[in-house]
Ligand SMILES: Nc1nc2c(c(=O)[nH]1)N[C@H]1C(S)=C(S)[C@@H](COP(=O)(O)OP(=O)(O)OC[C@H]3O[C@@H](n4cnc5c(=O)[nH]c(N)nc54)[C@H](O)[C@@H]3O)O[C@H]1N2
C-alpha cells in the first residue's frame with residue numbers, strides 16, 4: 025500500500041451540523057488565529073495592513089478581482105486570503121538541519137498538513153542519486169547541474185510545468201526559455217482547472233475567458249452560480265453577490281451540496297450586518313446530481329423554447345440572435361425534439377424546481393452565469409460550458425452591462441500565465457513574435473499537457489521535469505501513475521516556497537530551488553522590483569512584496585529562469601542578465617510580443633491597473649464565422665451500474681489546493697479528518713454502515729483497479745448515488761485514460777466508484 029503517496033492515518037473525526045451562515049465573526053476569529061500561529065503578531069498585522077496600501081502585493085489566494093484600486097484581503101476582508109498570506113509569511117524555516125534530521129522516506133509518511141506546517145524552504149537543496157536525505161547545494165552548483173542535464177538530452181525529453189501563482193514576468197520568461205530550448209512541453213495547472221472553459225469559450229465566443237466585470241455582477245438581475253463554492257474558494261465574491269442582492273438581483277445556486285457560503289453571508293466589513301442574520305444570497309437552491317448540469321441547462325432551454333414558439337419574441341432575444349449569432353436553426357431543431365421529462369429526470373430535481381428556475385430566468389433581463397470546477401472537470405465539460413453559452417445567447421445576454429459569462433478562476437495568476445503563452449500549444453502569433461524579437465525558430469509541434477506529460481513520464485520518454493511552483497504529484501490525477509512517472513525521470517526540479525509531496529516522490533536526482541513569494545521584497549541589481557498578475561476579469565495589476573526575506577537564501581522566479589537561460593543556452597540572444605536586473609525590460613518585451621500589453625510599463629503603474637481587450641464584452645466574436653456560435657451537443661447522462669456511486673472531489677474550507685491549512689471544514693461541520701466520504705444518509709444505511717464507518721473505495725477505468733483505502737463515512741446532504749471526497753486524498757481514484765473530451769482535463773468531479781466496508785482487522789491500529 026503506497027502510504028507515502030497518501031498517508032492513511034485516521035484521526036478523531038468529529039461531525040457537527042453544517043453552518044447556516046458564511047463569514048461573519050467566526051471568520052475574523054479564525055483568520056487571526058492563523059496569523060498568530062505563523063507570524064509574530066505585530067508583524068502579522070503590519071503585513072496585513074500593507075496589503076491595503078498602494079503598491080502592495082496581489083493576494084496569493086484566489087483570482088477574484090479587487091474592487092478598483094483597493095487590495096484584498098484586508099481592504100476587502102477575506103479569511104482565506106489571510107490564511108494564504110500567513111502560510112507564506114510563516115516565520116518557520118527549514119534548511120540543512122531539518123533535511124539532515126529527516127530522510128525523504130520519513131517525510132513521505134507525514135501528512136500534507138504536517139509537510140506544509142514545517143515552514144519555508146530556506147536554501148537550495150539537492151538529493152544525490154541514491155541518497156536518503158536532501159543536502160544543501162549552492163545556487164551555482166544547482167544551475168550547473170540543470171544546464172548540464174538539459175544540454176545532454178533532447179528538448180522533447182524535458183517537461184516544464186507551471187502552477188498558477190507565477191507572475192506574468194516569470195511566466196513570459198519561462199515559456200520563452202522552454203521554447204528557445206526547443207519544446208512546447210509546458211503543462212500547467214490550468215490543464216486540470218479551467219481548460220474546458222478555455223476550449224469551449226474560444227470555440228463559441230472567440231475568447232477563452234469570461235466576459236464580465238465586477239461592476240456587471242453588481243448590476244445583474246440574476247446570477248446563476250453553478251459548480252462553485254465561493255464562500256470557501258472565492259470569499260470576496262460574496263461581497264459582490266451581496267451588492268447584487270441589494271440592487272434587487274436574484275440568485276440561483278446549482279450544486280449537489282448546499283454550500284454554506286452560497287446560502288447566506290454575513291459581511292465582516294459591515295459589522296452592523298453581522299449581528300443580524302446576514303444577507304440571504306440564494307433565492308433558489310437546486311441540488312442537482314453530480315454532472316447533470318448539462319441536462320438542467322437543456323431543460324431550461326427546452327422550456328423557454330416551447331414558450332417562445334407560442335409567443336415569438338417574448339422568451340428569446342430574436343434581434344440579438346439574428347445579428348450576432350450563428351447556428352440558431354440547428355439549436356431550434358434540437359430543442360424541438362428534446363425530451364423535457366428525460367432532462368428533468370436526469371437532474372434528480374423536481375419538475376417544479378426546474379419550472380420555477382426557468383421562470384426566474386425568463387423574468388430576468390440581465391443574467392450572469394458564474395461557475396468553476398463543478399462544471400469543468402467532467403468528460404462532457406466542454407459541452408456543458410457551451411450549453412451555458414446557448415442559454416446566454418438566446419437571451420441576448422452577452423456583451424451588455426450586468427450580463428455575461430463568468431468562469432471564476434482559481435490560482436491568482438493562472439489566467440495571466442496562459443496570456444503569457446504558458447501552454448502546450450504555441451499560437452502562431454506568439455511564434456512569430458518570438459522569432460522576430462529573439463531571432464530563433466520556436467518549435468511548432470504540440471507539447472505535453474498535464475495528462476500527456478504523466479503518460480510520457482510513465483513511459484520513460486521524459487528525463488527532466490521542472491515545476492515552476494505547484495505540487496505535480498498530489499494535484500494530478502492517478503497519483504500512483506504520476507509517482508511512477510516522476511520516479512522514472514533522471515532529474516526532477518521544483519521551484520517552491522514550501523515542502524510538498526512532489527519533493528519526496530522524485531527522479532534519480534532532485535533539486536529544490538526555494539523562491540521568493542508574492543509577499544516578499546524582490547531586490548535586484550537595479551533596485552526593488554515588482555511583478556504583475558491578471559485577475560479573473562482580465563485586469564492586470566502590479567504586485568510588490570513588502571516583507572524582508574533576507575534571512576533565507578532565496579531567488580525570485582524571474583531570476584531563476586534568467587540564470588537557467590543564461591547557462592543552458594549560451595548562444596541565446598535573449599538578454600537574460602539585463603532581464604534579471606530590471607523587470608521593466610521584461611515588461612517591454614511582453615509589450616512587444618503579446619497583444620493588449622502596449623505601454624505595459626506605464627499602464628501597470630496606474631493604481632487600478634488596466635483591462636485587457638475583451639471581444640465578447642463588445643459583441644465582437646473572433647470565431648470561425650465571426651459570430652457567437654450556438655452548439656448542439658448530445659446529452660450524456662450518467663448511467664451508474666448497480667452498486668456504483670458517482671464521486672466528486674471538493675476543497676475543504678481549510679486548504680489551498682494541496683496545501684492543507686488545517687483539519688476543519690467548518691462550514692460543512694467536518695472536523696479533524698480529511699479522509700471522509702460525504703454520502704446520503706439512505707445510502708449509508710443501505711450499505712449497512714453508519715457515521716464514521718471505515719470504507720475502501722475502488723474505481724475501474726482503462727482496465728485498472730484503483731484503490732483509496734481507509735476513509736470514513738459522513739452522512740450528508742447530497743443526492744443519492746453521489747459521494748464527495750476531498751482533493752487531493754481522492755486523486756488516487758481519478759483516471760488519466762478517460763478525460764474531458766476536447767480539453768483533456770482530468771474527470772476529478774465524476775469518477776465512478778464502488779465502496780466497500782473495510783474489514784475490522786485491516787483498520788485495527790489505524
Ligand atoms: N481557500 C481556497 N481558495 C481557493 C482554492 C483553495 O483550494 N482554497 N483553490 C483555488 C483554485 S486553483 C480553484 S480552481 C478554485 C476552485 O474553486 P471551486 O470550483 O469552488 O472549488 P471546489 O472545491 O473544487 O468546488 C467545486 C464546487 O462544485 C460543486 N460540485 C461538485 N461536482 C459538481 C457537479 O457535478 N455539478 C455542480 N453543479 N457542482 C458540483 C462542489 O459541491 C463544490 O461546491 O478556487 C481557488 N481558490
Ligand SMILES: Nc1nc2c(c(=O)[nH]1)N[C@H]1C(S)=C(S)[C@@H](COP(=O)(O)OP(=O)(O)OC[C@H]3O[C@@H](n4cnc5c(=O)[nH]c(N)nc54)[C@H](O)[C@@H]3O)O[C@H]1N2
Pocket residue numbers: 186187188189190213214216217218397434435492493494495496498499500501519520521522523524539540541542581673674675680681682683751752754755758772773
Ligand atoms: N481531484 C482533484 N484534483 C484536482 C482538483 C480538484 O478539484 N480535484 N483541482 C485541480 C486544480 S483546479 C488545480 S489549479 C490544481 C493545482 O495544482 P498545483 O498548482 O500544482 O498545486 P498547489 O497545491 O496549488 O501547489 C502548491 C505548492 O506551490 C508552491 N508555491 C506556493 N506559492 C508559490 C510561489 O509563489 N512560487 C512558487 N514557485 N511556488 C509556490 C508551494 O511549494 C506549494 O507546496 O490541482 C488540480 N487537481
Ligand SMILES: [Mo]
Pocket residue numbers: 213216217218433434435
Ligand atoms: Mo485551479
